[in-house]
Amino acid sequence: MTRPKRANQLAITFFYYRDLPAAMRFYEEVLGLKLAIDQGWCKIYEICPGAHVGLVDETRGMNKWAATKPVQLCIRVPDVDAWYAYAKAIPLENLSELFANEEIGIRAFVFNDPEGYQIEIQSATRPGA
Template identity: 35%
Template structure:
């Protein structure tokens, strides 16, 4: 047995997509995420740094029924929650909850849903202890 722990270099969260075309339009056109890999039935987007979101149409391949979306929340961290709220309203995206201060967690956030029904939180951490984003010159963050 060894004490050596291999490095984890990247993180990908995969979610089921009901309609990959509609999902792509939302994440590419509205949220502006870069498509880094199109695998036909799966599309993978860079959400920041070395973090990725993958959306796959997998019914019949790996699962029998679509997963419930009410237990999943995707949080996108930004210093400009109000700017995102204004932009999303302008794009015709229905707002689940307008920008609000959450004193319990010391965050400022709003909520929308993507075309699959996943809850998306647009959030900024107000706690100065939250780490600043890592700058990666390769991707222009």
């Protein structure tokens, strides 16, 4: 099996918050970042072209707030099915099933890197998701 050759579309690192509005104010007002995608309980801000940070309400996200911060690197690709086929063909720690989240408009899977950081590969299922 060969790795998909098409270029990645978007990279997002997610941080989890108890007080999402306070985090939003910080990223907008202190850092001056622009809201790029509004998924309700997840706000994604552009850092620079192609690089983003996602602020997630910890009561709704895949991870929860912790004193030692959890981090998830998310990479949006044009064809999540091709990437999932590739991932299943190689040994990846904690590889999930491919799943859909209709509420936020994605299909995705996750796995851990060698140090245990979670990586998500996803594709949007609708425009603007």
